[in-house]
Amino acid sequence: MGTRLWILMLVVNQVAPYRRPAEASPCQVVHEDVDCSSLNLRRVPAQLPASIHLLDLSRNLLQNLTDQELPAFSGVRSLNLHANKIQFIQPGFFQDMSLLEVLDLSENSLDLYAALKTHVGLLASVRHLDLSGNGLFTDMSDYFLSDAPLLTNLSLDGNSITKISRDTFNGSQALTNIDLHNNVIIEIEEGAFESLTGLSELDLSVNSISCITDFNLVQLKTLNLSKNSLTSFQTIDSDLEFELMYLDLRENKILYFPVLPQRNKLIYLDLSRNLLRSVNCSGPLEELENLKASGYLFTDHDKPLCLCTNQRHQDLPKLLYLDLSYNQLKTIPTSFFSSMVSLESLNISNNCLESFSVNAEIPLNSLKTLDISYNNLQNLSFGENTLAALEVLHLQGNALSMLDAGIFSRLPSIRSLHLQQNLFSICPPLQGPTNDCIRLSSIPTLSYLYLSENSLMSIPPGAFQGSSLLILDLSQNPGMYLELSSLSGLETSLTHLSLRGNQLQTLAVDFTLFRKLKSLDLSVNRLTGVSLWSGESSVESLNLQKNSLVTLPSDTVIALQKTLRTLYVGSNPLSCCGNPYLLTLLQQGRLSVPDIAAATCWYTRDSESVEISVSAVQPEHCEPVDRKVLWISVIVVLALGLSLVSVVALKLCHSKTHGFKRGIKA
Structure with missing residues (x-):
């Protein structure tokens, strides 16, 4: 028995060197998921398991899909062949x-x-097929879609399709989501999408579609037509209720408000960055004639194109979001909003509006955000009991100077006021009715107030009394005077304050009283000293950049050092020797000093002023001149003493040498 076993082992040892070891698969296998991505494969490894649910072959060099290149995996549920070089598929390969x-x-x-x-x-x-980025031209997609009965999600974005024919989706009638983004579609044949009764999302953005005159996809919920060349959008005249909820028409050339379904469920409508001149569906006859003459409303065959056929009232009872920004609107009648009882966000910024009003007849009491910034507003009025839910109001960039002083007090839910780039002045808290200033006191809901670039000359005492501000921006108001009690009433709420760029030379505020203040920006002023804390500070971020600071008092540094995390101190004429506490704080490395490269100081050397980085300052840079002279004198005396001792020693040695020689002669 032992002899047989020995012989068997000998045979195995002799044969083993001639057997080829099985090559390990380069892919990662986790249960029934196989990842072969980014391996520069030209064919599929043969050592894959027989049972695979997910196979990722993306980012390889596969060129052909044939039985030889990719054996059929009957159990595979997800196959990823993204970013290969596939140019041939064996017919019936996937069946x-x-x-x-x-x-x-x-x-x-x-x-x-x-x-x-x-x-x-x-x-x-x-059910999910991605054919994006394949250079497909018109009708080429038909060869992939002719027999896909359960296909629901299709992506054809990033191809070169110019036309969608009525037969394109005949073999894929179950489609619910189609992405045709970023093609060059000019024409959509009538009936191309109508047979897809389950279609709910359609993305036609970034194409060259010029007009939609008969939108009739009743079942569609999301339609993206942004970044085309649309001059008009019109729905068929129908009593059917359309399911459309999201309509994106931004970045087109639309001249007038679209004709929307009479019965609709729209909650989102984006018309920003168009050429809107009116919120009606067409303009005056003279203007239409001018547009025809300019080519806006004609095809190459001189047929009228995209004209509004009626002026029916547009009902949008469920609309939550409306964006009309970056257009050419000069006026919007109050009646335009009459059906928008659910509207929560309205953006009309960057237009040409000269007036805007909300009255009690159409109060817009669901509106939470209103943006009318960067217009040419001369008049603004909010009636009593209107805008009850408004939380955020953007008015910046209008150069407004005259308003009803109490206009913001009539906004019971207002939290954020953006008033920068206007010409407002601020009323004292007890001043009576006026139109030459705005009242910002006694607004208990107000938390965020932005007043930069308003040419403010002063902030009256108690200007914000009764308003629990968290953030206050008073920056970029050159020459503004801040009184001792200008910020009174904010001691228990204020967390962020910006006084940047106001040319302040002094600041008489004790920030020790502001127990919640976390961020203080005093940059780009003319401050020569900062002594703003009589006790402990809560500030975590302090910006002192670009001032005229020579010294930062030791009591200020001591007050700040417990809580301070970030300090900007560059571009100041700091004294190296007058700021021992500050330099110690900067060199400890505990603080974040983002502008440390610009943080320098000056010291005197040989009667000349020398600039040096605060990081490089050493104790010897600040030693008194008389001490330096004393040390030099000591060194000189020691050197002379050593020289004298050396000379005497040499003479003694010389004398002894001569005496010894004389003794030998004797």
Whole structure:
């Protein structure tokens, strides 16, 4: 028995060197998920498990999909072939993958395959198909979609499709989501999408569509037509209730407000960055004639295009978000908002509005955010019991100077006021009715107030009394005078204060009283000293950049050092020797000093002023001149003494040498 075993082992040892060891698969296998991505594969490794649910072959060098290159995995449910070089697919290749639901063929060269005019075959269970970035031209997608009965999500973005024909989706009637973003679509044949009764999302953004005259996709919920060349959008005249909820028409050339479904569920409408001149669906006859003459409303065949056929009232009872910014609107009648009882966000910024008003008849009491910044407003009025829910109001960039003083007091929910880049002055808290200033006191809900670039000359005492501000921005008001009690009433609430760029030379405020203040910006002023704390500070971020600071008092540094985390102190003529506490704080490394490269100081050397980085200051830079002279004198005396001793020693040695020699002669 022992002899047989020995012989068997000998045979195995002799044969083993001639057997080829099985090569390990380069892919990562986790249960039934296989990741072969980014391995520069030209063919699929043969050592993959038989049972695979998810196979990722993305970012490789596969060129052909054939039985030899990619063996059929009957159990695979998700196949990712993104970013290969696939240019040929064996017809019927996917038909044996009966469980395949997700197929990603994006970023390949399928236009070369489509040029063969061969259908890819049955995609029996595929629900998600990505054909984006394949250079496909018009009708080329048909070869992939002709037999995909369960397909619901299709991506064709980033191709070169110019036309959608009525037959394009005949073989994929279950589609619910189609992405045609970033093609060059000019024409959509009538009926192209109508047979897709389950279609709910359609993305046609970044194309060259010039007009939608008969929108009739009743079942569609989301439509993105942004970044096209649309001059008009019109829905068919119908009593049917449209399911459309999201309509994105931004960055087109739309001249007048779109004709929307009479019965609709719209909650989101974006018309920003168009050429809107009116919130009606067309303008005066003279203007229309001018537009026709300019080519806006005509095709190449001189047929009228995209004219508003009626002036029916637009009802938008469920609309929550409306963006009309970056257009050419000069006026918006109050009646325009009459049906928008649910509106929460309205953006009309960057237009040409000269007036805006909200009255009790159409109070917009659901509105939470109103942006009318960067217009030419001369008049602004909010009636009593209007805008009850308004929290954020943007008025910046209007150069407004005259307003009803109590206009903001009539906003019971206001939290954030953006008033920068106007010409307002602020009323004292007890001043009576006036139109030459605005009252900002006694607004208990107000938390965020921005008043930069208003040419403010002063802040009256108690100007914000009764308003629990968290953030107050008074920056960029050159020459503004801040009184001792200008900020009174904010001691228990204020967390961020900006006084940047006001040319302040002094500041008589004791910030020790502001127990919640976390951020203080005093940069770009003319402050020569900062003594703003009589006790402990709560400030975590302090900006002192670009002032005229020579010294920072030791009591200020001591008050700050417990809580301070970030300090900007660059571009000041600091004294190296007059700021021992500050330099110690900066050199400890505990603080974040983002502008440390610009933080320098000056010291005197040989009667000359020398600038040096605060990080490089050493104790010897600040030694008194008389002490330096004393040390030099000591060194000189020691050197002379050593020289004298050396000379005497040499003479003694010389004398002894001569005496010894004389003794020998004797």
